[in-house]
Amino acid sequence: MSAPSKNDRKALGRLTLPERNFVANALRAETVGGVLLLVAAIAALVWANVPALRHSYETVSHFHLGPASLGLDLSLQHWAADGLLAVFFFVAGIELKRELVAGDLRDPKAAALPVIAAVCGMAVPALVYTVVNVVGDGAMDGWAVPTATDIAFALAVLAVLGTSLPSALRAFLLTLAVVDDLFAILIIAVFFTSDINFAALAGAVVGLGVFYLLTRKRVRGWYLYVPLALVIWALMYNSGIHATIAGVAMGLMLRCHREEGERQSPGEHIEHLVRPLSAGFAVPLFALFSAGVVVSGGAVGDVFTRPETLGIVLGLVVGKAVGIFGGTWLTARFTKASLSDELAWPDVFAVASLAGIGFTVSLLIDELAFDGDATLTAEGKAAVLIGSLIAAVLSGVLLKMRNAKYRALWEEEERDDDLDGIPDIYEKDKPEYHQRMAEIYEKKAAEHRRLAEAAAGASDGDERPA
Structure with a gap:
């Protein structure tokens, strides 16, 4: 066997300590948000499917408010999709x-893996949808619906399952979803924009x-x-381009690298404030x-028989898993990157399956893709929910099969025998770490000797005659 080349590197290897800490904090917040998202989705399904409550759900969802003179007389459902999601995309x-200037994406070699995996994880679901609808003579409008990944919901599934996923896989999933969000925004901007109001767009650009300039x-x-952000958002909405573009544009403009003397960059500080x-x-x-969405036996059956909805389900469940896994394998194969010794390719497939939970952005694209067809919009949402549920169950089973291995890796990553607040795995190559550990072991050995001598003395005392 030939010796490994000095250019070989590990794919999904251990993170640096600062990146590990950032990922841990970010995912902790995403997991809490994911649980709230799960609760809200269940509440919506109950509210819309209980006969006594269904009318009130429709009434509240379609209640309009806002200044009509500014073109903002919108329903609550519309405000949530165009207004509140702008906050979500601002954080994204x-x-x-941050990933581009201080995270994994700043290094082109390290960025290649999640970027290629994300691109393949969006292209293959779109291809699956296209093939299903060409064969089934369905509408091609929904090709982009199964391309998205919902990081919050995916991490909520991990939280519910209690899976101790290693930090490298968690970081891969987080970075993958961030890149996925960017491409989703580009898809919305390019393919779901029509009748542009150039005056409003020019105002938004100004x-x-x-x-x-204010940030610089x-x-x-x-x-x-x-107030400036609200004006930009309103102008972007009236321009005909989806208003969430304003959120991601402002997020990208913030400075996310730390200067001398700063504990946090402005971007990190604002993200910390806005993320909750x-x-x-x-x-x-x-x-x-x-x-x-109203769910009935007939409606669920239609999801698996109608080409548009079947394409969404297969795109999320099959396309996402195959695309991300295939993109990761091809990147490792052709960039001389070998998989980390602690992981196996089934681990990558399990995480790829988890990325099939589309939900938030998939629901948004569904509303844009099937705009004007209320029946198909509702059936598309049902397909997104069912596809995301299948992906969650499948990935949960795959992750549980390796949970014992993950737990051992996680415990090794978190181990801190010298109690200095830094995991030992990041210090094993430092002489001062070995000196501290030698001192700890010497103290323990001295304590054991003292206890042994005390026990021996007590035993001798018991043997003396009264």
Whole structure:
């Protein structure tokens, strides 16, 4: 066997300590938000399917408010999709910017794996949908619906299952979803935009320019940025381009690298402030008004017989898993990157299956793709819910099969025998670590000797005659 080349590297290897800490904090917040999202989705399904409550769900969802003179007389469901999701994509924009300047994506070699996996994980589901609808003579409008990954919902599934997924796989899933969000925004901007109002678009661009200059001039004050952000959002909405584009654009403009003396960059600070609003309010409320589809035996049967809905389900369950796994394998195969010794390819397939949970962005694209066809929109939402549920169950079974191995890896990553707050696995190559450990072992040995001598003395005392 030939010796490994010095250019060989490990795919999905152990993270650096700063990146590990960032991923742990980010995923902790995403998991909480995912649980709230799950609760909101269940509440929507119950509200829409209980006969005594169904009418009230429709009434509340279609209740209009907002200034009509500004083109913003929208239903609550519309406000949730166009307004609240802009907050979600604002956070996604900050996450992407951070990955580009301080995370894994700043290194082209490291970025190749999640980027190629994300692209394949969007292309293959679209291809699956297209093939199913060409064969079944269905509508091609929904090709983009199964391309999205919902990171919050995926991590909520992990939280419910209690799976101790290693940090490298968690980081891969997080980075994959961030790149996925970017491409989803590009799909929305390119394929679901029509009748552009160039005056409003020009105003939005000017507003974004002002926002950029304020951030670069280090101007502070929420009372400046919040009104400006609302103006940019309103102009973007009236331009005909989906208003969530404004959110991701502003997120990408924030500075996410730390300068000397800074504990947090402005982007990190704002993300820390806004993420609870996004995860705890904006996204769950969107789910509450979007996931409320009427589910019956006949409707579930239609999901598996109608080409549009069958294409969505197969795209999420099969296309996502095959696309991400295939993209990861091809990247490792042709870039001389070998899989980490601690992991196996079935682990990658399990995470790829987990990415088939589309939900939030898939529901949004469904509304855009089938706009004007209420029946197909509702059936598409049912397909998204069913496909996401199947992907969650499948990935859960696969992850549970390796849970003992994951738990051992996680415990090794978290082990801190010298109690210095830094996991030992990051210190084993440092002489001072070995010196500390030698001192700890010497103290333990001295304590054992003292206890042994005390026990021997007590035994001698018991043998002396009274």
